[in-house]
Amino acid sequence: MHEVLKSYFHNLTKIEEEKLESLSPYFKEKKVKKNEFLLKEGEVCKFNYFVISGCLRLFSVNNEGFENTRYIAFEGKFGTSFTSLITGQPSIEYIQALEKSTLLYISKEDFYFLVENEPSVNKIYRNILESAYITTQRRIYDFQGTDSLERLRSLIYHQPKILSRISHKIIASYLGITHYTLSRLKAQL
Amino acid sequence: MHEVLKSYFHNLTKIEEEKLESLSPYFKEKKVKKNEFLLKEGEVCKFNYFVISGCLRLFSVNNEGFENTRYIAFEGKFGTSFTSLITGQPSIEYIQALEKSTLLYISKEDFYFLVENEPSVNKIYRNILESAYITTQRRIYDFQGTDSLERLRSLIYHQPKILSRISHKIIASYLGITHYTLSRLKAQL
DNA sequence: AGTAATAGTTGCTCTATATCAACGTTTTGA
DNA sequence: TCAAAACGTTGATATAGAGCAACTATTACT
Numbered sequence: 001m002h003e004v005l006k007s008y009f010h011n012l013t014k015i016e017e018e019k020l021e022s023l024s025p026y027f028k029e030k031k032v033k034k035n036e037f038l039l040k041e042g043e044v045c046k047f048n049y050f051v052i053s054g055c056l057r058l059f060s061v062n063n064e065g066f067e068n069t070r071y072i073a074f075e076g077k078f079g080t081s082f083t084s085l086i087t088g089q090p091s092i093e094y095i096q097a098l099e100k101s102t103l104l105y106i107s108k109e110d111f112y113f114l115v116e117n118e119p120s121v122n123k124i125y126r127n128i129l130e131s132a133y134i135t136t137q138r139r140i141y142d143f144q145g146t147d148s149l150e151r152l153r154s155l156i157y158h159q160p161k162i163l164s165r166i167s168h169k170i171i172a173s174y175l176g177i178t179h180y181t182l183s184r185l186k187a188q189l
Numbered sequence: 190m191h192e193v194l195k196s197y198f199h200n201l202t203k204i205e206e207e208k209l210e211s212l213s214p215y216f217k218e219k220k221v222k223k224n225e226f227l228l229k230e231g232e233v234c235k236f237n238y239f240v241i242s243g244c245l246r247l248f249s250v251n252n253e254g255f256e257n258t259r260y261i262a263f264e265g266k267f268g269t270s271f272t273s274l275i276t277g278q279p280s281i282e283y284i285q286a287l288e289k290s291t292l293l294y295i296s297k298e299d300f301y302f303l304v305e306n307e308p309s310v311n312k313i314y315r316n317i318l319e320s321a322y323i324t325t326q327r328r329i330y331d332f333q334g335t336d337s338l339e340r341l342r343s344l345i346y347h348q349p350k351i352l353s354r355i356s357h358k359i360i361a362s363y364l365g366i367t368h369y370t371l372s373r374l375k376a377q378l
Numbered sequence: 379a380g381t382a383a384t385a386g387t388t389g390c391t392c393t394a395t396a397t398c399a400a401c402g403t404t405t406t407g408a
Numbered sequence: 409t410c411a412a413a414a415c416g417t418t419g420a421t422a423t424a425g426a427g428c429a430a431c432t433a434t435t436a437c438t
Contacts, residue, residue, distance in 0.1 A: 062334035070329055083323045092330075115315075122311065126304075129318035134272045136325040140259055141281075143332035144365035145251035148425075169385065176333035181425055183387055336394075357416065370395055372417055385434070390427105397422070404415070 001027070004052050004076055005104055013123040023121070026114065027104040032097040039095040045084035047105040051075045054101020055165070059173065060093040069174040072098070074161060078128055085111075098166060148177045149185050156189075190216070193241050193265055194293055202312040212310070215303065216293040221286040228284040234273035236294040240264045243290020244354070248362065249282040258363040261287070263350060267317055274300075287355060337366045338374050345378075 001024035073079025084091035114121035172182040190213035262268025273280035303310035361371040
């Protein structure tokens with residue numbers, strides 16, 4: 001099993017090397033180019049991706065053709081459209097590599113089979129969902145209660161990596177503001 | 190076991206009556222008055238609540254003293270500050286009954302013991318987290334990409350109950366707008 | 379390496395929503 | 409049951425951020 005995924009497991013659950021190796025065949029490797037899409041709006045999501053290197057972005061396009069970024073998965077994180085994966089409905093969001101990336105992917109069927117039958121994977125899925133819960137709770141309060149400058153500060157505090165790696169256009173779409181406004185806010189930091 | 194909780198289990202997982210009855214002692218009943226608090230900011234959350242009748246609201250107060258409502262749990266739903274429950278950190282949010290309510294509550298320790306050791310409770314927790322994921326994904330896209338009127342329409346579409354039961358002040362705090370604006374938007378519906 | 383495309387900046391103007399004030403309506407609790 | 413408090417409405421005004429245009433800087437493609 002790939003080292004990055006191995007240490008992900010070890011950080012979250014007690015698991016023996018043998019067991020880990022038995023899970024390995026479920027994950028296949030895929031290399032993608034910068035800007036390549038892994039899922040488009042309207043398609044049903046069939047895979048869960050784990051980022052070995054590079055990063056994935058989850059975003060949707062609203063009625064006015066405006067992109068909204070919901071989540072960015074850096075190396076060592078799972079990233080997929082869980083809403084489509086869980087419900088089996090067509091996705092309202094896109095998955096796109098923002099950099100040349102190396103990924104592992106596991107099919108939806110295999111993943112949920114392991115969630116049901118492998119305590120370690122159950123634990124990991126639980127952790128993914130719990131982490132998402134905590135992050136999005138803060139994100140909702142940020143949208144409700146604070147202005148753009150505070151949201152930008154909060155982003156820099158919680159994910160310092162984002163600003164240096166991701167284009168301002170995409171950061172703006174994550175914060176829910178235009179890139180014009182982001183450009184002006186940076187001057188006030 | 191209380192009928193409302195029983196049917197909650199039956200809807201989400203296969204479970205025998207005997208097993209259900211063995212889980213029953215973990216849940217205790219509590220009656221609360223309208224506006225009563227079950228958790229305040231700064232306290233560590235120690236219980237998971239299930240609403241038999243009435244409803245609970247989860248909200249926080251920002252720097253300017255403004256209330257922001259994140260979630261409202263009606264009858265037949267679990268509601269608690271999972272962020273505090275999971276992390277063990279003091280809560281940034283309050284839990285308050287919006288109506289005279291009857292609740293079941295289970296301690297954090299018992300709940301996570303059952304999550305680990307009772308497949309049916311594991312399944313239920315997974316469903317709670319997955320549902321929260323799906324709801325908050327939509328909520329984030331709503332905040333990023335759509336104006337207040339559309340957010341109000343989206344709320345009415347997805348939770349028609351809310352408008353008739355909950356004060357406009359609180360609905361405004363859920364939508365991230367002032368009650369003045371909500372009052373004006375209603376005229377445009 | 380050189381040119382086209384994309385990303386970022388900044389001034390000007392516009393708009394949605396906040397804020398404040400004043401007032402009518404409903405709810406609540408002694 | 410009735411007064412006080414909380415809730416809801418509406419006009420006038422203020423403001424954060426959007427939208428547009430024109431420009432510069434950076435990136436990427438053959």
